[in-house]
Amino acid sequence: MNRITIEKIKHALRFSTAEGVAYGTFLGFGDHYLVAYAVALQTNNLQIGILCSLPGFLASLAQLWDVQLVHLFKSRKAVIFTFALLQGLMLLPIMAITFLSMSNPGWWLILFATLYSVFGALTTPAWGSLMAEVVPDSLRGKYFARRGALSTLATIISFMAGGIFLNILIQKSLWGFAMLFGAALLARLISWVLLSRLYEVPSQGKKQEQFKASSFTRDLVSTNLGRYLIFLFAMSFVVNIASPYFTVYLLRDLKFNYIYFAGLDTISSIATVIAITHWGKGADRVGNRRMILLASLLIPLVPLLWLMSTNLVYLGFIQVFSGFAWAGFNLCTVNYLYDATTPENRTRYLAFFNAGNGIAAGLGALLGGYLVSIMPMVMGYQILGLFLVSGVLRGIVALVFLHGLKEVRKVSQLPGAELFHIMMGGRPVNRAISHRRTSHFHFHESPPEKTDTPAKTR
Numbered sequence: 055m056n057r058i059t060i061e062k063i064k065h066a067l068r069f070s071t072a073e074g075v076a077y078g079t080f081l082g083f084g085d086h087y088l089v090a091y092a093v094a095l096q097t098n099n100l101q102i103g104i105l106c107s108l109p110g111f112l113a114s115l116a117q118l119w120d121v122q123l124v125h126l127f128k129s130r131k132a133v134i135f136t137f138a139l140l141q142g143l144m145l146l147p148i149m150a151i152t153f154l155s156m157s158n159p160g161w162w163l164i165l166f167a168t169l170y171s172v173f174g175a176l177t178t179p180a181w182g183s184l185m186a187e188v189v190p191d192s193l194r195g196k197y198f199a200r201r202g203a204l205s206t207l208a209t210i211i212s213f214m215a216g217g218i219f220l221n222i223l224i225q226k227s228l229w230g231f232a233m234l235f236g237a238a239l240l241a242r243l244i245s246w247v248l249l250s251r252l253y254e255v256p257s258q259g260k261k262q263e264q265f266k267a268s269s270f271t272r273d274l275v276s277t278n279l280g281r282y283l284i285f286l287f288a289m290s291f292v293v294n295i296a297s298p299y300f301t302v303y304l305l306r307d308l309k310f311n312y313i314y315f316a317g318l319d320t321i322s323s324i325a326t327v328i329a330i331t332h333w334g335k336g337a338d339r340v341g342n343r344r345m346i347l348l349a350s351l352l353i354p355l356v357p358l359l360w361l362m363s364t365n366l367v368y369l370g371f372i373q374v375f376s377g378f379a380w381a382g383f384n385l386c387t388v389n390y391l392y393d394a395t396t397p398e399n400r401t402r403y404l405a406f407f408n409a410g411n412g413i414a415a416g417l418g419a420l421l422g423g424y425l426v427s428i429m430p431m432v433m434g435y436q437i438l439g440l441f442l443v444s445g446v447l448r449g450i451v452a453l454v455f456l457h458g459l460k461e462v463r464k465v466s467q468l469p470g471a472e473l474f475h476i477m478m479g480g481r482p483v484n485r486a487i488s489h490r491r492t493s494h495f496h497f498h499e500s501p502p503e504k505t506d507t508p509a510k511t512r
Contacts, residue, residue: 072248074208080238083234086216088167097159100423102302105298120176137173139243142246152231186397191393195334214316214317291417294415299422337386342390343459350456352382354452426440
């Protein structure tokens with residue numbers, strides 16, 4: 055790699071970090087308030103379940119055509135640039151629901167949110183493939199942790215500001231939501247401009263490997279990466295049985311105001327910002343596999359802890375724990391996938407991964423929508439029954455599917471105490487480091503307690 059190329063990459067990464075901040079602001083004002091908007095529109099549990107499942111389900115299927123779009127546009131960057139703009143523009147009809155006298159506004163919101171999600175999803179495989187080539191392997195944990203921390207910080211500020219703003223306009227909350235979505239549109243337009251500075255590594259005439267859906271399906275059960283993907287799909291399914299209903303539980307059942315709602319979510323995001331860099335350091339040192347195992351021991355506890363009390367301070371402590379656990383899971387699961395795929399076919403594999411992950415999330419949300427109406431009361435609330443089911447199933451999925459998972463790159467063999475020391479910000483102990491490398495098959499709460507899917511790349 056020549057010096058000019060290195061400078062181009064450094065320049066592009068600076069703009070990518072700035073774009074992450076704009077994107078985080080867009081999420082804070084937009085994505086994170088869609089379910090709350092549905093509650094304000096007085097939609098029922100069925101419509102909320104569909105809102106949290108159908109858009110993601112169809113968006114996941116759409117990603118299967120991402121490779122064809124790259125060929126059509128002749129550039130991954132062009133795909134990202136085009137559909138990022140279309141996603142932002144879909145906020146206009148979502149805002150319009152507030153001002154137009156529509157019958158069944160919940161169904162209109164589902165329609166527009168579906169288009170919004172599909173357009174956004176079509177940027178994901180191309181963006182992940184492009185960034186995985188630009189960021190050196192040895193720095194992925196550090197760079198994506200830093201970018202993720204800054205993006206999450208922007209989400210925290212915008213989300214909390216949105217909650218305060220909505221509380222001020224409590225008598226005209228629908229107008230408040232429209233203004234928030236307008237701010238989200240502005241942030242997405244800024245993000246869109248910054249995306250133009252992405253650097254796309256030239257293909258240099260490389261041939262893409264032959265890939266068939268049938269072989270992909272067969273290899274799901276016969277390879278290390280395939281079994282890993284099954285684990286992620288299963289985890290996404292069981293997480294999303296409960297995840298769409300955390301917002302409903304806080305706003306409808308506990309009747310929290312928007313400040314308390316936004317404040318609890320902000321606490322989780324702050325914990326994520328603080329924790330993600332430490333998870334990244336640990337992953338760069340000992341590999342993503344070991345960090346995934348650690349995070350997977352923690353995330354089943356998150357929904358179970360919600361059963362213990364409705365005290366606001368107690369829920370704040372749960373959110374700290376949740377932010378810490380999901381910071382590690384979301385960062386390391388995606389970086390593991392980057393490590394285990396080849397540049398030639400990374401866009402295709404990320405598309406299949408995101409499609410499977412989104413389909414699993416959608417099916418989980420649909421199941422949750424069905425169960426919430428028949429679930430017996432737990433601590434006085436039916437929704438807490440979903441939390442109990444989801445927590446137990448998360449633990450089962452981790453125990454069943456993570457057994458035998460192998461690391462796919464050279465990593466240090468550190469004892470647990472030293473790994474903990476590094477994650478807490480200490481310096482590594484000087485020692486002779488042994489490495490191991492395994493063969494691999496070349497083939498993403500916003501923790502999932504919100505409407506996002508686990509291991510989401512952006």
